[in-house]
Amino acid sequence: xxxxxTHDFKSITRRYIENNIREFCIxxxxxxxxxxxxxxxxxxxxxxxxxQINNFIxxxxxxxxxxxxxxxxxxxxxxxxxENFILILILWFxxxxxxxxxxxxxxxxxxxxxxxxxxxxxxxxxxxxxxxxVAISALLLxxxxxxxxxxxxxxxxxxxxxxxxxxxxxxNIKSEIFRHTFxxxxxxxxxxxxxxxxxxxxxxxxxxIIGNLN
Numbered sequence: 001x002x003x004x005x006t007h008d009f010k011s012i013t014r015r016y017i018e019n020n021i022r023e024f025c026i027x028x029x030x031x032x033x034x035x036x037x038x039x040x041x042x043x044x045x046x047x048x049x050x051x052q053i054n055n056f057i058x059x060x061x062x063x064x065x066x067x068x069x070x071x072x073x074x075x076x077x078x079x080x081x082x083e084n085f086i087l088i089l090i091l092w093f094x095x096x097x098x099x100x101x102x103x104x105x106x107x108x109x110x111x112x113x114x115x116x117x118x119x120x121x122x123x124x125x126x127x128x129x130x131x132x133x134v135a136i137s138a139l140l141l142x143x144x145x146x147x148x149x150x151x152x153x154x155x156x157x158x159x160x161x162x163x164x165x166x167x168x169x170x171x172n173i174k175s176e177i178f179r180h181t182f183x184x185x186x187x188x189x190x191x192x193x194x195x196x197x198x199x200x201x202x203x204x205x206x207x208x209i210i211g212n213l214n
Contacts, residue, residue, distance in 0.1 A: 016152070023155040027108050031151065034112020041113075042120040050124060057125045064210045071207075073199050080195040084146065088153065088191060092184040095157030096177065098164060104157045111150055115143065137205040142198035149187045149194075156180050 017024060045053075064071070091107065094100030118139060123131030156179070163176040 020155050020159060023158045024151065026158070027105075027151045027154045030105055030108045031112040031147070034109040034114075035116035037109070038113045038116030039120055042117065042124060053121050054125050057121060061210050064207055071203065073203065076203065077195060077199040080198055081192060084191040084195055085188060087150070088184060088188050091150070091153045091157055092181065095153075095160045095180050095184075098161065101158055101161050104154050108150065108154050111147070115139065115147075134206065134209060137209045138202055141202045141205075142194040145190050145194040145197070149190045153184060153187050156183050 087107070091104060094103045094107075119131075119135040122135045122138075125131060126134055160176050160180045164173055
């Protein structure tokens, strides 16, 4: 039974990607543009700004080394859940409006920028190898879920917008809104799981790695 459900989920996912391949290419391209912009931004920062980044990350690392229990996991979980939920709710709402697509594009670029900036900052502070290790431990696991979820919901926003613009039949639009809302709820569950992973798994891995940094 579980195998059948897994197969059905894979089939639905594959069809969704195949039917919206153009939209997926657009949002993936925008996401990588955000990453590239963050790298350009880091490379163009002056020495004072680089020093501020180093000091900020350095203070965080020293705090963790001196007191690994300094991080309040419940508070961190609350912040992570709140930020992710707000993001998904904004994407859901933008999909319901005819002017929301540019905002969706901006969100995708911004998420790419944030990810690229975080990784670049760690590499600038710790060097290439150590920085990459810290970035992977801090960001990889939860973003395996969060990034595809954001991209999939962004595609759903674009698809709903096209349906509203091209098909004026109320029943079809209602069906698309229901599909978009159902996907949004499903992704809310996924990002909640990602927040748990971030706080209780990635966070512990990061603390362990920071404790062994020279």
